[in-house]
Amino acid sequence: MDALRRLQQNLFSAEDEEGQQQEDDLLGDYQGLCNLSPIQRIYGFGGCLLAGLVFMLLSLVTFVRPIKFALLFTLGNVAAVGSTTFIIGPTQQFKMMFDRVRVLATAIYAGCVLLALICALLIHNKILTLIAIIVEICALTWYGLSYIPFARKIVSDMFIRVFDTEI
Template sequence: MDALTRLHRSLAGGDDEEQPEDSILGDTEGICSLSPVQRVYGFAACLVAGLALMILSLLVFIRPIKFAVMFTFGNILAVGSTAFLMGPSQQLRMMLDPVRVYATAIYGGFVVLALIFALWIHSKVLTLIAIICEICALFWYSLSYIPFARRMVSDLMVKLCDTEL
């Protein structure tokens, strides 16, 4: 078994044993016949494109509406890039896991709000507020994948913001 297959199985929540046909690999083989190497290439391409859009969005920071659109689409590409590694259904299951369902909903809500404020309402202030909230929600969502990270950040914020001496 090659290293990429082991990586895919560890990200998909499997182990090193052979996967049964009703597993995520069995589900995706009929729909998507990408090899593990092609999946890593797809992941890398989406991640690089998303990061490039987010970095390029800083060039148009003066124009908040263009910034919001570029940053948000880059953000979506970067987050969605992991679907190549573990499959879209497994990623959706992980995003809707009870541990991170609220973070996913808040992040998705701010993505939609940022695009609405930028594309339909054309409000620079509301767009920037939505982008800041989107970044915070993505940070909180990302912490859910690291054991005890949310608790440590929460405790740190309480200590930093504590006004009692």
């Protein structure tokens, strides 16, 4: 139990100018708008991630209906990606998503999420919806690999060897 408390203290607190421990809030610089305790943040993260996984699993059940699949899968992805906002806060999440290393993957992912929803809800085109979902999965994978040191380089080298092309 002490290890969990120390981990919470290291993750969710910072030292101010005098060296005293100061609790960070969910919104970073906007103190007082929304304060969550470390346990509440972990519960929020777990709940949002679990909801995202449930939506993604339900989307597999409706795979034969691409429009329902796209809606559930996209909602699940957005919830799963958004769950980290409970841990690091929306400001830090936004900064990390639009970091120089991730900005292209973020833009493609966000564009494909919008495209999948437009194809599913407005156009009702199953083929375009599935293409948007496939590109969305690839962009989300590439985005996730950016958090692992040298992962993108390894995948890129693998593509060069296997397909004789570079990503």
